[in-house]
Amino acid sequence: MPHSNTDSNQIKEVFPYLRTRDAAAAIKFYQRAFGAVEDFRLTEPGGRIGHAELKFGSATIMVSDEYPEYGIYAPTASTPxxxxxxxxxxxxxxxxxxxxxxxxxxxxxxxxxxxxxxxxxxxxxxxxxxxxxxxxxxxxxxxxxxxxxxxxxxxxxxx
Incomplete structure (x- = not known):
C-alpha cells in the first residue's frame, strides 16, 4: 500500500550521517577540503565525538566517531x-x-x-x-x- 504524506508524518528534512574512525580529524578535513562550517558538537569526556553537525552551504551533514557497542562502524578499505x-x-x-x-x-x-x-x-x-x-x-x-x-x-x- 502506498504511503500517504499527511501533515503528521511528512518528511521535513534529510541529513546524511557519516560515521568515522576519527571524527575530529574528519571535521578538520571537511573544513579544509570543502569549506564546511561546524555548527554543533557533542564530545565525550574521553574525546570521542558522539555527534557533530557541519554546514556544507545550506545543507547539513552529521558526523560521529564509531560506536561499535551500538553497531555503528566507519567504512574500511575492505568494506567501502x-x-x-x-x-x-x-x-x-x-x-x-x-x-x-x-x-x-x-x-x-x-x-x-x-x-x-x-x-x-x-x-x-x-x-x-x-x-x-x-x-x-x-x-x-x-x-x-x-x-x-x-x-x-x-x-x-x-x-
Whole structure:
C-alpha cells in the first residue's frame, strides 16, 4: 500500500550521517577540503565525538566517531561505503584540487559528463566517497537518456 504524506508524518528534512574512525580529524578535513562550517558538537569526556553537525552551504551533514557497542562502524578499505555524497560546487576543478591537497584520494579526474555537469570523484581519508559537480549545460531528461544509451552502444562489442 502506498504511503500517504499527511501533515503528521511528512518528511521535513534529510541529513546524511557519516560515521568515522576519527571524527575530529574528519571535521578538520571537511573544513579544509570543502569549506564546511561546524555548527554543533557533542564530545565525550574521553574525546570521542558522539555527534557533530557541519554546514556544507545550506545543507547539513552529521558526523560521529564509531560506536561499535551500538553497531555503528566507519567504512574500511575492505568494506567501502555503499553511498556517496554529491556536492554541487561553483568550480569542480578548484574544489577537487583543494580536496586532494587536504588529503583526499582522486578517483576520477574532473571531466565533462553526458548529464550536463563537469564532475569528479574523490575518497576522503575516512573512506567516504564524494561526487563533486559543476553545472555546464541544461540537459532534458530525454536528451540525458539518449546520451546514456549512446554510451552503452559505443561500449558494446559490435562497435
Amino acid at each position: 561505503t555503499g553511498s556517496a555524497i554529491h556536492l554541487h560546487v561553483q568550480d569542480v576543478d578548484a574544489m577537487t584540487q583543494e580536496a586532494v591537497q587536504a588529503g583526499a584520494s582522486l578517483i576520477m579526474e574532473p571531466a565533462d559528463q553526458f548529464y550536463g555537469e563537469r564532475a569528479a570523484k574523490i575518497r576522503d581519508p575516512f573512506g567516504h566517497e564524494w561526487l563533486l559537480g559543476s553545472h555546464i549545460e541544461d540537459v532534458t531528461h530525454e536528451e540525458m537518456q539518449r546520451r546514456f544509451d549512446a554510451m552503452f552502444e559505443e561500449d558494446s562489442p559490435e562497435h
